Amino acid sequence: MASIYDYPSQIRRDILRMVHKPQSGHPGGSMGCTEFFTALYFEVLRHNPAAFSMDGRGEDLFFLSNGHISPVLYSTLARAGYFPVAELSTFRLINTRLQGHPTTHDGLPGVRIASGSLGQGLSVAVGAAQAKKLNGDNHLVYTLHGDGELQEGQIWEAAMYAGAKKVDNLIATVDANGQQIDGSTDEVLPMGDLGAKFAAFGWDVMHLEHGNDLDAVRAVLREAGTRTGKGKPVVIIMKTAMGHGVDFMAGTHKWHGVAPNDDELVRALAQCPETLGDY
Amino acid sequence: MHPYTNQGSQDTRSGFGAGLLELGRRNPHVVALCADLTGSLKMDAFAKEFPDRFFQTGIAEAHMMGMAAGLTIGGWIPFTGTFANFSTGRVYDQIRQSIAYSDKNVKICASHAGLTLGEDGATHQILEDIGLMKMLPGMTVLVPADYNQTKAATIALADHHGPAYLRFGRPKVANFTPADKPFVIGKADVLVEGSDLTIAATGHLVWEALEASNTLAAQSISAEVINFATIKPFDTEALLKSVTKTGRVVTAEEHQRHGGLGDLVAQTLGMHRPAPVEMVAVNDSFGESGTPAQLMDKYGLNAAAIVEAALKVRNR
Numbered sequence: 306m307a308s309i310y311d312y313p314s315q316i317r318r319d320i321l322r323m324v325h326k327p328q329s330g331h332p333g334g335s336m337g338c339t340e341f342f343t344a345l346y347f348e349v350l351r352h353n354p355a356a357f358s359m360d361g362r363g364e365d366l367f368f369l370s371n372g373h374i375s376p377v378l379y380s381t382l383a384r385a386g387y388f389p390v391a392e393l394s395t396f397r398l399i400n401t402r403l404q405g406h407p408t409t410h411d412g413l414p415g416v417r418i419a420s421g422s423l424g425q426g427l428s429v430a431v432g433a434a435q436a437k438k439l440n441g442d443n444h445l446v447y448t449l450h451g452d453g454e455l456q457e458g459q460i461w462e463a464a465m466y467a468g469a470k471k472v473d474n475l476i477a478t479v480d481a482n483g484q485q486i487d488g489s490t491d492e493v494l495p496m497g498d499l500g501a502k503f504a505a506f507g508w509d510v511m512h513l514e515h516g517n518d519l520d521a522v523r524a525v526l527r528e529a530g531t532r533t534g535k536g537k538p539v540v541i542i543m544k545t546a547m548g549h550g551v552d553f554m555a556g557t558h559k560w561h562g563v564a565p566n567d568d569e570l571v572r573a574l575a576q577c578p579e580t581l582g583d584y
Numbered sequence: 585m586h587p588y589t590n591q592g593s594q595d596t597r598s599g600f601g602a603g604l605l606e607l608g609r610r611n612p613h614v615v616a617l618c619a620d621l622t623g624s625l626k627m628d629a630f631a632k633e634f635p636d637r638f639f640q641t642g643i644a645e646a647h648m649m650g651m652a653a654g655l656t657i658g659g660w661i662p663f664t665g666t667f668a669n670f671s672t673g674r675v676y677d678q679i680r681q682s683i684a685y686s687d688k689n690v691k692i693c694a695s696h697a698g699l700t701l702g703e704d705g706a707t708h709q710i711l712e713d714i715g716l717m718k719m720l721p722g723m724t725v726l727v728p729a730d731y732n733q734t735k736a737a738t739i740a741l742a743d744h745h746g747p748a749y750l751r752f753g754r755p756k757v758a759n760f761t762p763a764d765k766p767f768v769i770g771k772a773d774v775l776v777e778g779s780d781l782t783i784a785a786t787g788h789l790v791w792e793a794l795e796a797s798n799t800l801a802a803q804s805i806s807a808e809v810i811n812f813a814t815i816k817p818f819d820t821e822a823l824l825k826s827v828t829k830t831g832r833v834v835t836a837e838e839h840q841r842h843g844g845l846g847d848l849v850a851q852t853l854g855m856h857r858p859a860p861v862e863m864v865a866v867n868d869s870f871g872e873s874g875t876p877a878q879l880m881d882k883y884g885l886n887a888a889a890i891v892e893a894a895l896k897v898r899n900r
Contacts, residue, residue: 428647432654462647
């Protein structure tokens, strides 16, 4: 039986190898969110990987709004049992179900909405959360967003709605790594106090300083769950380091959408022990 | 002379409102969303009778489309309502990714389409929406002709799985199709049989096509009138069957030539049975303020324009 602590290193190996093969994909944000995905899928979510249903009744749901970090989603879904781990080797290759950005189009278990064009996932999650209320289903809806993604206006349409209409079965997490394609978020478009912005929209705001500390992520997600059902949607502003886990990839936007070459892959994998067996 | 009579002019948006209300009573899975145009879309009766199944999103159309996609996850059948301009162009990427590519069972219901929105002018008079929506893979596109048919189309959509676009309008227009006729998605209706030319019409222009057929009949020209209330999937068979008989076509729609029914008819004929086509449509321009009748006259979208096009296509 694998320990939850075995997952992050193995998922990082998967991410690195997945983007290396096609020399394409987004490793940086994926590696920064590895602890979040580990905590969510291997401890927090009440879900049924062996019998995936699009409908998702009687389960917690997760929506990845910043779809470009598909490598971490795919690795996590496979390792959780949604589909065979061996399929990770097809990422971004012709005829794959593991498209560059996630899609329902090819029937990949674990994916309930296409994402990639940014800013749309929060609205979808709000709709799914309202559907749960209509169904008398007391399970929760989780989302993940990039911080750069919050520059999209639709996010704030959804945030205003969720706060005003008390969508309190929803836990959104913002990956606050401070980086986006063209540079740091402060260089591209400073976003000010994100917590204050969500609070002003009627959300219950939580902050996590160490989003790459697995135990800290587990604790904040557990606490977020206890804060649902109280009239406000919950948001976690989670600080992470893009590229966390490999010293030469960490903390820079350089690895947002660039794959390691052969030499870099060897050096990176040396820093991520094979804990659960490579695909 | 065509056998149809105007049973009393009504707006097609009221047909949508009546259909939605009936669906609310008939189908417990139907929900509705509106972006601050509940009265204009005639959704207020549904909202009043089914407050738990009605979502007022405020003026946030992009969010409304995403939320509708989310509501399908859990088994609900969402009908979104706003003006056609804000139902398509404003939210095209949300529809493309969260609804069409994600194969979500969302019904996008769009009022105030085309020039007949009238005095508000070109900012609101979308004439490109049929083209935008029919280009999306898997999207069903319906443009019913009158109140009765819009009501029937609304009801039919609830039993049809998949993303769909329903286009209707603001002004009171002739209501002439049978009140109890079920809407069959993908089937065109031959309203008048004829032998000299085919008039392929959609939406508000169908009644104008019937009126034009009367004028043509008085000149001993026999026009076949077909109501293409489904734009996609297109009823290729109905078109080819008619053109095999008549050999020429006039298309009529409240839309741009580019991307509309005319394009579709010309493409279909080009591929299967080349024949002359004249298009009654807006020719690469925006609209403007005016009454619906003034605008339809100025931009050549009425029975007189159809007659003129018919005479032209006859001589080609």
